[in-house]
Amino acid sequence: MGEELIDDLLDGQHRALARVITKIENRSPGYRDLVRELHQHTGDAEVVGVTGSPGAGKSTLVDKMAAEYRERGLTVGVIAIDPSSPFTGGAVLGDRIRMASNVGDMDVFFRSMSARGQLGGVSTATTDAVKALDAFGKDRIIVETVGAGQNEIDIVRTADTVAVLVPPSSGDDVQMLKAGILEIGDVFVVNKADLDGADRTVSELKEMIMMRDASPAAGTGGYHGAGTDASGHHGPDEGGTAESEPDPTAEVTGPGSAGTPGSPTDQGGPVDTDEGEAWVPPVVQTVANTGEGVENFLGTLADHRSFLERSGQLEVKARKRYAEEIRRLLREDTRALLERELEAQGGIESFVEEVMGRESDPYTVADEVVQPLRDCLDDPDDE
C-alpha cells in the first residue's frame, strides 16, 4: 500500500501527497518506510523559512510570495505550523484564511500543521513533510511558523534561507528578536512598511545585525550607519540615525578591522572578507497586503540562494541538517526504547514512589533503567 501511495505521489496526485503528509503527522505505522522512499527523490526544491512575531503578517506575505512564484511559472508548497495548540490536543489552524491569492490553484499546495504537543515532534514532522513536497516536485517550499521559541527555530532551520518578519515600530519586538531569532535570519523583512515607524525599525534592525556580525566569531562586516532601504518608502529623516559618509566606493570592501563593524554595504547581501564571501542579512520592506516589495523580497531570497551555492554554504548547511536529523531520530528512537524499558522495570510510578520514600533517587533510577542498554553497548567505562 505504501508503495502505491509513493508512486501516486511521484505521479503528481495531490491526494497522495496529502495522505503521505497525514501519515507523517500521525506517525502512522509504516510512515518511516514512506519517508525512506521519498528521500532519494528530494533535493531539487528551494526551501524558504518564514517566521516572526504573531501579527507580523506572515500568512499574508506567504500568500503573496506563492502568487508571485506562480506568476513565474513555479510550483509552490507551503507548510504552515501553528505551535500554539492548547491542552485538549485540539487546535484551530487559521493561516489558510489568508491564502486568498491562490484560490483554486492546486499548484500551490498549502498544508496546516499543529504541534500536537510532542517535544521535538514538529521538527521531525516538518522535515519529513518538506521531503514529501520536494519529492512531489514543488519548485519552492515555504515553511511558515511563529517565531516564539526553540521549537520554532528548529522548524525554520529545515530551510536553506530564513526570512524573519518584523512589524514596524515595534521596539519591543525588535528587543525580542535578540532572544535567538536574530541569529537565524538570512533576510529581515519589515512588513507593513506603509505604517509609521517602518524606517526606524529598519534602522534598528540594521544596527542589531551589525552588532551581531561584529562579534569575533562572525568575522564579517556589517552595516555602517543605517540608511534607508533599497525599496525605501519614506525619507531617511525619521530614524534618528545619521546618514554618515555616503561613500559610493564603500559598497563592498574588505573586512573592517576587528571591532570596527563599519565596513561594507548599506543594503546587506554578499560581502568579501578574508575568509571568503560572507553574507550580511539585508533588511527589506514589504506591504504584504498590496504585494508591494514582494518582488524585491523574492529577489533578495534568490540572491541569498546564489550566495549559498557559490560559497559552498548550501552543502555545508545540508550536511549539518542531515547530521541534526539523524541525531534527532536517534534521540526519539532511544527515548522510545527507554520508555519500553521503563515499563518493563515496573513503570514510572513505582520509581517515583521509591524516590518519594527516599529509598532511591532520580539518578539511581536513571542508571538502573539505562543499564540494559549500556550492557548491550559493552561500555568499558562501566565495568
Add this chain to the structure above:
Amino acid sequence: MSTEQEPEQRTIRCLVAKVGLDGHDRGAHVIARAFRDAGFEVIYSGLHKAPDEIVQAAVQEDVDVLGISILSGAHNTLVPKIVEGLKEYGAFEDTLIIVGGIIPEDDRPGLREAGVAEIFGPGASMQETIDFVRENARER
C-alpha cells in the same frame, strides 16, 4: 502533559467551511471552537468561499471531516458541486461530509443522496455533532 504518543489515538482533522454569499459565521465559529475543545484539529476556511476553494482545502489538508455551514439557501447547488470536486480528486470516499445550517426538510433527502452524511439544523446540540463525527469519521 502526557508526552507519550499513542499511535492508536488518531487526531481527527476537520475543515469548517463557509460557502457562498451569506456572511453569517457565528455558527461556524462556535462549531470550530467546540471541535477544537473536543480535541480535533480544525481548519477554518473563512467566509464567502467558492466550492472550488473548499475542495482545494479539503484535499490538501486531508481532512477526515468536512463541515459545511450554509445559511444562504443555495445548498442545493453548492453542496453537489463540492461533492463533485472531491470525487475528482478521489477524496470523496473517505471524507465525512456534514452540513449545518437551515435546510428545509424537503431538501434533505436530496443532499443525503448527493453524499452528505448528516444535517444538523439549528436545534442540534454540539455534543450530538461531536459524537456523530467521532463515530463516523472514516477509517483510513
